[in-house]
Amino acid sequence: MSGGFSIRRWLTTTNHKEIGILYMVTSLYFLVFAGFLAGSMRTQLAFPWLGLLDPFRYGQTVTLHGLIMILWFLSPLGIAFANYFVPLQIGAKDLAFPRLNAVSYWLYLFSGLMLVSSVFMPGGGPDTGWTLYAPLATTQYTPQPGMTVAVLALGLLAASVTISSVNFITTIVWCRRKGMSWRVLPVFTWGVLATVALMLYAFPSLGVGIILLTADRVLGTMYFSSLQGGGILWDQLFWFFGHPEVYIVVLPALGVMAEVIPTFARRPLFGKQIWVVELTLVTVLSIMVWVHHMFLTGISFDVRETFMLTTLAISVPFEGVVVGMVLTLRKASIRITVPMLYAFGALFFVILGGITGVFQASIALDYALRGGYFIVGHFHYVMVGTTIFGLWAGLFYWFPKMTGRMFNEWIAKLLFVVQFVGFNLLYFPMFFLMDMPRRVSEYPLNPEWIPLNLLSTAGAYIWAPAGLLGLLNLAYALFKGRKSEENPWQAQAPEWVNLPGPIVALSNLNGYAEEGYTHLPLVASFLILLFAYGVALSPSLALVSLAAILVTTAYWFRDHIREKFSIVGERAAENWPFFTQSKEKLGVWVFLASEIIIFGSIISSYLYVRVASITWPAATQTHNLTIGTLNTIILLTSSLSIILALQSIKEGNRKGLIAGLGATMILGVAFLAIKLGFEWPELLAKGFNLSSGLAADTYYATTGAHAIHVAVGLVAVIYLLAKAVRGGFTVENHHAVENVGVYWHFVDIVWMFLFPLFYLI
Amino acid sequence: MKEKGFYVAVWGILVLATILEVATRSIQAAAIVVAFGIIIISITKAVLIASIYQHLWYEGKILSLLPAVALIALTLLLLTAILGVM
Numbered sequence: 053m054s055g056g057f058s059i060r061r062w063l064t065t066t067n068h069k070e071i072g073i074l075y076m077v078t079s080l081y082f083l084v085f086a087g088f089l090a091g092s093m094r095t096q097l098a099f100p101w102l103g104l105l106d107p108f109r110y111g112q113t114v115t116l117h118g119l120i121m122i123l124w125f126l127s128p129l130g131i132a133f134a135n136y137f138v139p140l141q142i143g144a145k146d147l148a149f150p151r152l153n154a155v156s157y158w159l160y161l162f163s164g165l166m167l168v169s170s171v172f173m174p175g176g177g178p179d180t181g182w183t184l185y186a187p188l189a190t191t192q193y194t195p196q197p198g199m200t201v202a203v204l205a206l207g208l209l210a211a212s213v214t215i216s217s218v219n220f221i222t223t224i225v226w227c228r229r230k231g232m233s234w235r236v237l238p239v240f241t242w243g244v245l246a247t248v249a250l251m252l253y254a255f256p257s258l259g260v261g262i263i264l265l266t267a268d269r270v271l272g273t274m275y276f277s278s279l280q281g282g283g284i285l286w287d288q289l290f291w292f293f294g295h296p297e298v299y300i301v302v303l304p305a306l307g308v309m310a311e312v313i314p315t316f317a318r319r320p321l322f323g324k325q326i327w328v329v330e331l332t333l334v335t336v337l338s339i340m341v342w343v344h345h346m347f348l349t350g351i352s353f354d355v356r357e358t359f360m361l362t363t364l365a366i367s368v369p370f371e372g373v374v375v376g377m378v379l380t381l382r383k384a385s386i387r388i389t390v391p392m393l394y395a396f397g398a399l400f401f402v403i404l405g406g407i408t409g410v411f412q413a414s415i416a417l418d419y420a421l422r423g424g425y426f427i428v429g430h431f432h433y434v435m436v437g438t439t440i441f442g443l444w445a446g447l448f449y450w451f452p453k454m455t456g457r458m459f460n461e462w463i464a465k466l467l468f469v470v471q472f473v474g475f476n477l478l479y480f481p482m483f484f485l486m487d488m489p490r491r492v493s494e495y496p497l498n499p500e501w502i503p504l505n506l507l508s509t510a511g512a513y514i515w516a517p518a519g520l521l522g523l524l525n526l527a528y529a530l531f532k533g534r535k536s537e538e539n540p541w542q543a544q545a546p547e548w549v550n551l552p553g554p555i556v557a558l559s560n561l562n563g564y565a566e567e568g569y570t571h572l573p574l575v576a577s578f579l580i581l582l583f584a585y586g587v588a589l590s591p592s593l594a595l596v597s598l599a600a601i602l603v604t605t606a607y608w609f610r611d612h613i614r615e616k617f618s619i620v621g622e623r624a625a626e627n628w629p630f631f632t633q634s635k636e637k638l639g640v641w642v643f644l645a646s647e648i649i650i651f652g653s654i655i656s657s658y659l660y661v662r663v664a665s666i667t668w669p670a671a672t673q674t675h676n677l678t679i680g681t682l683n684t685i686i687l688l689t690s691s692l693s694i695i696l697a698l699q700s701i702k703e704g705n706r707k708g709l710i711a712g713l714g715a716t717m718i719l720g721v722a723f724l725a726i727k728l729g730f731e732w733p734e735l736l737a738k739g740f741n742l743s744s745g746l747a748a749d750t751y752y753a754t755t756g757a758h759a760i761h762v763a764v765g766l767v768a769v770i771y772l773l774a775k776a777v778r779g780g781f782t783v784e785n786h787h788a789v790e791n792v793g794v795y796w797h798f799v800d801i802v803w804m805f806l807f808p809l810f811y812l813i
Numbered sequence: 814m815k816e817k818g819f820y821v822a823v824w825g826i827l828v829l830a831t832i833l834e835v836a837t838r839s840i841q842a843a844a845i846v847v848a849f850g851i852i853i854i855s856i857t858k859a860v861l862i863a864s865i866y867q868h869l870w871y872e873g874k875i876l877s878l879l880p881a882v883a884l885i886a887l888t889l890l891l892l893t894a895i896l897g898v899m
Contacts, residue, residue, distance in 0.1 A: 641876055688824060794868075
């Protein structure tokens with residue numbers, strides 16, 4: 053299948069460079085789509101009296117623009133570069149789990165299309181703003197099914213991002229070539245590592261918000277429509293993800309800038325090791341500042357004050373990151389190339405965006421600024437200016453490496469200047485519109501606001517076409533551009549020095565065998581898409597697609613049993629400090645870290661509504677303690693049986709392995725049968741159902757999520773059993789048993805907390 | 814066989830801890846004290862499973878960092894959410 057253009061090949065690829073290109077093209081498509089929406093909004097705001105967009109359509113446009121730009125364009129473009137260049141920079145053959153990488157991409161594409169489709173549902177799509185604030189997002193205020201579709205689209209994206217995070221963390225930690233120690237790791241790869249680490253810990257809380265909002269909208273629970281949960285609970289879950297998301301978007305761009313600036317300043321990055329430490333501090337602190345988005349809510353002042361301090365604190369290492377790049381330019385012999393111009397632009401925007409952001413850390417100032425256009429200007433300077441100009445620097449910097457061709461530099465420089473002017477014209481006037489309310493299509497025709505809005509819209513009409521022409525310049529160069537030198541920038545980064553010549557994805561597969569092509573990621577992702585549509589719109593579609601997903605999983609496992617994708621002789625060269633773990637085991641543990649946040653957030657939501665409730669039914673009144681205790685002992689016994697199965701195969705005892713796995717399967721089925729076949733019907737018969745209040749809502753949602761995890765674990769145990777019966781495990785080769793066991797024990801641990809919380813306390 | 818016996822012993826401790834957990838519920842003390850006692854037993858059980866059955870005890874401390882960071886982040890979220898409404 054190598055060589056030439058083939059649609060089938062692009063649909064079945066697992067190659068990191070090809071998937072990087074797919075991410076790039078798709079994210080640019082979403083940029084154009086969301087950019088068109090932005091243009092509509094700016095036109096409406098320039099001439100509000102024309103009524104181009106009525107309030108509902110304007111609300112939908114704002115919502116889709118925000119969601120797509122942040123989650124389907126900015127972040128995925130960074131992931132596109134990460135896909136393409138991280139393996140090249142660290143000397144890996146591919147990502148750690150190439151097929152899962154393909155699943156990530158297809159889920160990303162399908163989730164974006166699903167989001168866009170929400171607009172075409174009866175009653176339209178979401179019009180709540182990208183934050184989907186509750187209770188606005190509940191069926192009481194947004195009854196249209198398009199809202200549910202949009203929420204589930206976000207769920208698919210969260211799944212895609214989690215898989216990507218596990219993949220990249222495992223790759224960077226475990227798959228580095230010999231000599232690629234942490235000290236010499238390229239800064240772009242550091243930026244990606246920081247990004248995916250944040251994704252891993254931040255996205256699960258969004259995932260939980262989506263699960264609970266879907267439960268509210270589809271099943272009728274009341275997490276976000278009750279007084280005890282409501283808007284504040286959504287705010288906590290959303291912004292725990294939402295603020296790190298700002299850094300998730302910006303960090304890859306900072307990584308690109310830290311590659312580009314030293315290259316064209318012809319000096320190493322100033323204080324690289326300290327720069328990395330500061331980047332790490334930014335990453336850690338970014339998950340400790342989310343409450344500054346909630347200063348206007350009625351939560352405790354002490355909590356708000358604490359987060360004011362953490363918000364101020366993060367500016368210190370962040371400035372360190374910026375200053376490191378600025379000091380690299382000191383006394384440097386700078387070459388003004390196109391990538392360098394974009395890096396300069398991004399540097400200018402991150403400084404301006406950062407300075408205007410410091411004001412938001414103050415509770416008092418936030419009261420004045422939160423609802424107006426000052427904050428729109430601020431976050432567009434940070435998220436759009438810094439990120440787009442930073443990633444554009446990467447686009448022009450790596451274009452010759454990716455294609456072997458050179459773009460027209462003169463045109464690119466001219467377009468940079470136009471873009472820079474257009475961008476400032478678009479967003480700088482917003483700092484003077486601090487009293488103008490955002491997210492509304494019409495505003496009082498204040499004589500001071502109209503010219504500023506006109507100016508801003510004029511900027512949009514300059515910046516957007518210049519950006520498009522820049523992309524066309526690259527598209528033209530792809531086919532007609534002159535041949536590039538091997539290292540036209542004289543760059544020192546490993547992807548330039550270690551791999552001379554263009555790395556053209558269309559003709560160079562770089563390592564992985566042709567057997568790496570498979571249709572399973574595409575099929576599985578498409579079925580998951582259908583399942584999501586089913587949950588939102590049609591239970592029968594959900595059931596049929598779930599059955600099809602199980603069949604696809606069986607095919608996936610069949611390939612595993614036949615070891616179709618195993619890589620002979622693969623071993624880590626640089627994997628400090630994970631010497632003793634296989635990459636699969638590391639991947640499982642990284643995944644479990646996100647699972648901890650998922651279950652932790654679900655349990656936190658339960659505790660939150662319980663603390664906020666004046667009364668709560670006693671555990672003994674509702675739940676059968678004998679059944680709860682029995683199920684606890686069943687799960688504990690299943691943990692014993694699976695660890696005994698592992699020990700058996702370590703000792704070469706295949707019968708013991710099969711017996712242990714068989715017992716685990718029977719115990720898992722028994723747990724689910726008791727819960728779903730006996731306990732739940734008994735509770736429902738007593739009137740303890742989803743319309744009986746938050747005690748029932750939290751019980752069914754929390755134990756239901758756990759039951760789904762037990763079911764997933766059972767599927768994995770059945771796979772192990774099938775492979776064990778065929779003699780697929782030996783004394784040396786038993787890692788899959790250990791890895792599934794680690795997951796199974798985790799599910800057991802979760803129950804160790806659910807049992808006391810629901811049956812004893 | 815030595816390891817298998819050890820795993821069975823751990824299982825025995827976990828079952829006993831579960832019984833102790835249920836029994837703690839009947840102690841005549843303030844509800845908050847009883848709840849605290851039960852949660853401590855639950856945490857002990859979870860640590861035992863993670864350390865012995867998931868092999869975290871033998872894997873080296875660095876692997877524990879992954880769940881530890883998640884737990885720290887989670888504690889921050891939970892404390893902020895609860896303290897925010899108190």
